[in-house]
Amino acid sequence: MIETAIDIAKEAGAFLRENVGKIREVHEKAGLPTNLVTNVDKQSEAMIIERICARYPGHQVLAEEGGGRETSSPFKWIIDPLDGTTNYTHGFPVFSVSIAVEHEGEVIAGVVYDPNLDELFTAEKGKGAFLNGKRLRVTGVSDLARSLLATGFPYNVRENPDHCIEHFIDFLKEAQAVRRLGSAALDLAYVAAGRLDGFWEVNLNPWDMAAAALCVAEAGGRLTDFAGEQFSIYRRQVVSSNALIHEEMLCVLRRVTDREVSD
Ligand code: IPD
Ligand code: CA
Ligand code: CA
Secondary structure: OHHHHHHHHHHHHHHHHHOOOOOOOEEEHHHOOOOEEEHHHHHHHHHHHHHHHHHOOOOEEEEOOOOOEOOOOOEEEEEEEEEOHHHHHOOOOOOEEEEEEEEOOEEEEEEEEEOOOOEEEEEEOOOEEEEOOEEOOOOOOOOHHHOEEEEOOOOOOOOOOOOHHHHHHHHHHHOOEEEOOOOHHHHHHHHHOOOOOEEEEOOOOHHHHHHHHHHHHHOOOEEEOOOOOEOOOOOOOEEEEOOOOHHHHHHHHHHHHHHHHHO
């Protein structure tokens, strides 16, 4: 299955690259100018699902643009056909394709492909994480002050109740620097690859995280929710790190609520 996922992710990635600057339709999801979908997202998804169904006709599919299907199979493919749509619509070259395979509720394989850099991040449960075939390992940085972090903001950032702007400000004051790339799958893959020491975000979906979270775990990183509890791709939020700075990250995330209590 991982080989199938790799072939399809590369094909979809090539399609995304070819179509930069050639988008025909852009729609605002739920009327939000911050939440876009294009004909390219939809065509990429249709192509990915067609390929998966041809190869594994009984498997379940969960895909961002709604092309999925439920069956009684224990296997579920989880797909983001274009992660980083806002970047894509502006020709900002940070976007990816994410394809994961879940078996009985556990992600067992994941592929994130960045067609701009021709970088393929892969992971299989218990078998490690790789970038273009080279084994990945998270960083050994042990203090937040020397850490490069990334985050993203939800589409409803203006009224989101999860304090994401306050968290951003708090991390800016504590970390070496904070980035906002615009593709959560790449953010997580970069933690796995040791390019980032940590990443956090709220309001994510399973297709943003499934493949790349497995890369982080298989590269020796740690993943939890904001409370430090067990991570799930279905629980909308993630704190991921090289494990060494994880507790410090959780402390910073708790600071907003601590301030509220003391006010
Ligand atoms: C988005 C990207 C972005 C993150 C958003 C996601 P999309 O996915 O991953 O980095 O901040 O929360 O929804 O919509 O471009 O597939
Ligand atoms: Ca996404
Ligand atoms: Ca997407």
